[in-house]
Amino acid sequence: CCRMKEAAEHNMKMHPMWQEPLAIPGGDRQSPIDIVVRKSVYDSELKPLVTDYDPQTCQQIWNNGYSFLVEYDDTTDKSTVKGGPLQDKYRLCQFHFHWGESNAWGSEHTVDRKLFSAELHLVHWNSDKYSLFEEAVMEENGLAVIGVFLKVGKRHEGLQKLVDALPAIRHKNSVVDFNRFDPACLLPSNTDDYWTYHGSLTTPPLTESVTWMVMKQHIEVSHDQLAVFRSLLFTSADEEVQKGMVNNFRVQQSPCGRTVRSSFS
Numbered sequence: 437c438c439r440m441k442e443a444a445e446h447n448m449k450m451h452p453m454w455q456e457p458l459a460i461p462g463g464d465r466q467s468p469i470d471i472v473v474r475k476s477v478y479d480s481e482l483k484p485l486v487t488d489y490d491p492q493t494c495q496q497i498w499n500n501g502y503s504f505l506v507e508y509d510d511t512t513d514k515s516t517v518k519g520g521p522l523q524d525k526y527r528l529c530q531f532h533f534h535w536g537e538s539n540a541w542g543s544e545h546t547v548d549r550k551l552f553s554a555e556l557h558l559v560h561w562n563s564d565k566y567s568l569f570e571e572a573v574m575e576e577n578g579l580a581v582i583g584v585f586l587k588v589g590k591r592h593e594g595l596q597k598l599v600d601a602l603p604a605i606r607h608k609n610s611v612v613d614f615n616r617f618d619p620a621c622l623l624p625s626n627t628d629d630y631w632t633y634h635g636s637l638t639t640p641p642l643t644e645s646v647t648w649m650v651m652k653q654h655i656e657v658s659h660d661q662l663a664v665f666r667s668l669l670f671t672s673a674d675e676e677v678q679k680g681m682v683n684n685f686r687v688q689q690s691p692c693g694r695t696v697r698s699s700f701s
């Protein structure tokens with residue numbers, strides 16, 4: 437809608453990270469995209485996703501000036517995803533969200549142009565082939581990101597522990613300890629139905645190393661829970677002008693002829 441475009445344009449001007457760089461590595465498999473359901477291709481070979489998360493590997497939550505990240509210890513294969521379109525096992529390193537200033541928009545991907553209020557990204561890297569995230573992030577099959585749409589409705593009990601930690605990290609570069617959080621509680625009940633395609637990170641360095649798995653089923657969070665996301669700030673405590681952390685989504689990119697496959701018919 438026009439208000440969303442206005443917000444996105446405002447962001448492009450205000451925050452360097454949302455200004456699209458002139459040269460993008462490769463540039464023909466960027467994310468996010470609109471998922472055109474009638475153009476997606478059912479692939480019966482796609483298996484169910486297998487996530488195996490250990491809440492003990494949860495370490496901290498911090499505001500990186502783009503979003504807030506919940507970081508996991510990825511020095512062992514304790515929290516992983518495999519199956520689905522993936523040939524290898526991928527280690528969870530962090531999850532974060534993208535959201536709008538209004539419930540009317542905020543997601544990065546859309547489904548037949550339908551916008552959701554926010555989008556969760558669970559970021560994993562290929563630990564069968566690489567030894568560090570920093571290495572995997574540069575490689576074609578380096579990352580696997582699970583995307584989950586958030587819709588405003590009933591309160592999400594599992595999310596509340598995370599929401600309660602946000603006031604402590606209002607400013608950019610603030611961090612607090614955060615333990616024993618099981619990210620599986622943020623997944624929809626049905627993780628067998630998803631769309632998958634090859635794309636990129638949606639924030640710099642925008643590298644084209646991501647196998648995306650976008651869940652068909654959304655999760656619900658309450659208006660109040662999302663309002664706490666919007667109480668975060670893009671800016672650090674010492675900056676004279678404080679900017680509310682909202683509309684931290686990237687504008688949609690061209691599919692460039694890519695096919696989105698679905699795990700369901």
Ligand SMILES: Cc1cc(=S)c(O)co1
Pocket residue numbers: 557559581637638639
């Ligand atoms: C690694 C990474 C992935 C995504 S999708 C993001 O927004 C930021 O960082």
Ligand SMILES: [Zn+2]
Pocket residue numbers: 532533534557638
């Ligand atoms: Zn993201």
